[in-house]
Amino acid sequence: MAKTALVTGILGQDGPYLAKLLLEKGYKVYGLIRRYSNISFDNLDYLGITKKINFVEGDMTDESSLLHLVKRTMPDEIYNLAAQSFVGASWAQAKLTTEINALGVLYMLNAIKLFSPTTKFYQASTSEMFGTSHENGSQDENTIFHPRSPYGISKVYAYWMTVNFRESYDIFTCNGILFNHESPIRGMQFVTRKITDGVAKIKMGLMDKLSLGNLDAKRDWGFAGDYVEAMYLMLQNEKPDDYVIGTGENHSVREFVKLAFKHAGINDWEKHVVVDVRFNRPAEVPNLKARPNKAQKQLGWKAKTSFDDLVKMMVEADLKRYSVKSV
Ligand code: NAP
Ligand code: F7E
Numbered sequence: 392m393a394k395t396a397l398v399t400g401i402l403g404q405d406g407p408y409l410a411k412l413l414l415e416k417g418y419k420v421y422g423l424i425r426r427y428s429n430i431s432f433d434n435l436d437y438l439g440i441t442k443k444i445n446f447v448e449g450d451m452t453d454e455s456s457l458l459h460l461v462k463r464t465m466p467d468e469i470y471n472l473a474a475q476s477f478v479g480a481s482w483a484q485a486k487l488t489t490e491i492n493a494l495g496v497l498y499m500l501n502a503i504k505l506f507s508p509t510t511k512f513y514q515a516s517t518s519e520m521f522g523t524s525h526e527n528g529s530q531d532e533n534t535i536f537h538p539r540s541p542y543g544i545s546k547v548y549a550y551w552m553t554v555n556f557r558e559s560y561d562i563f564t565c566n567g568i569l570f571n572h573e574s575p576i577r578g579m580q581f582v583t584r585k586i587t588d589g590v591a592k593i594k595m596g597l598m599d600k601l602s603l604g605n606l607d608a609k610r611d612w613g614f615a616g617d618y619v620e621a622m623y624l625m626l627q628n629e630k631p632d633d634y635v636i637g638t639g640e641n642h643s644v645r646e647f648v649k650l651a652f653k654h655a656g657i658n659d660w661e662k663h664v665v666v667d668v669r670f671n672r673p674a675e676v677p678n679l680k681a682r683p684n685k686a687q688k689q690l691g692w693k694a695k696t697s698f699d700d701l702v703k704m705m706v707e708a709d710l711k712r713y714s715v716k717s718v
Contacts, residue, residue: 394416394417394468395464397460397461397470400423401435401444402424402435403473403578404573405472407435408616409619410443411438411440421464426448437575438576451490451496452495454502457495458498458506460502461505465506467509467510469512470515471499471514474492478519478672480580481541491545493546496549496552496553503562511626513626514549514566516553517546518637519546520536520543522539523537531681565625565626565628567634567636568635569621570611572612573612575709586651587705590652590655595714599663601648601664603665604670605671605672607643608675609679612641612642612647613694634683634685634686635682637680637694641680654706655710
């Protein structure tokens with residue numbers, strides 16, 4: 392019989408890439424969606440898989456909806472990707488961020504414990520939990536957490552609750568501590584997509600200036616399509632554990648900007664970029680770089696897409712979108 396997986400966050404960035412991978416492996420995929428006045432399947436459409444998903448309704452903040460869902464579907468695997476995932480919004484919406492990202496995970500884990508204790512659970516943890524903490528400029532599974540935003544704090548709660556259900560009830564739970572990963576379907580608010588979309592608009596003459604915040608922040612940026620393979624591999628492993636996932640290389644926002652303009656054939660990038668302090672955060676995370684050795688050793692996972700290829704892929708996809716629109 393085909394394996395079943397429930398993917399929360401199915402309409403976001405990672406949900407569609409993961410669902411595509413699981414469908415290719417023969418899974419029946421349930422995708423959790425909340426109630427919307429106006430729903431968008433654009434990201435699933437981009438990967439051509441909308442019709443293959445079994446949509447189920449629920450909300451991470453509504454415990455009873457998750458209890459019913461797990462009881463009804465009893466999936467082999469649950470990948471919890473749903474979140475208020477934008478760090479920048481988490482100060483103004485700290486309670487909502489906590490309810491979705493922290494309590495939502497507790498509700499899901501309780502549902503598993505009560506109705507489907509053999510279900511394996513993947514939690515989308517994040518490098519934002521490290522904040523300013525590092526050893527010699529990088530982070531691994533043993534680096535202590537020092538989150539710098541309500542988002543990072545909510546994810547630390549979810550991380551430990553995921554560990555605790557493993558230790559208390561012997562449920563197969565894993566944390567993937569993923570560093571930034573991007574793609575042509577990355578949300579528009581995140582800096583990479585804001586840049587590639589802006590560069591494409593400038594190239595097409597639709598915009599002249601791109602306003603950004605801190606150009607000095609450094610991130611370990613990889614491709615989402617590579618990272619969903621790590622999520623899958625964690626749940627296929629013999630024992631549940633927690634893994635840092637990243638490329639092992641980092642770059643500044645400034646480097647990303649320069650490269651994006653270069654791939655669009657624009658040389659005078661500084662003419663088009665304006666620094667606007669309104670995009671600065673109350674507390675910044677200045678420097679993140681993964682040491683993903685454990686994942687490489689135990690899961691056989693390694694990032695495949697280079698920084699240059701990632702930027703090129705995103706710029707080309709946005710240029711294509713605007714070229715098609717302007718025909
Ligand atoms: P994303 O594009 O923002 O997608 C998150 C999804 O969660 C959206 O589809 C959103 O639905 C859904 N969601 C939000 N609140 C919900 C609720 N109350 N009930 C049900 N669904 C809800 O995020 P992503 O980049 O794919 O990231 C996936 C996960 O990995 C997130 O948990 C994120 O925090 C984590 N993460 C991401 C990165 C990264 O670099 N991308 C790195 C580390 C960890 P709507 O469509 O309705 O908004
Ligand atoms: O910011 C700086 C900003 O919003 C990256 C989420 O997926 O990855 C993501 O969180 C950096 C920060 O991502 C702008 O200050 C400068 O230093 O793209 P971002 P993030 O905050 O790193 C982690 C791993 C997650 O878990 C999150 O869910 O870029 N920056 N200028 C800017 N950032 C934004 N958004 N906009 C700017 O104009």
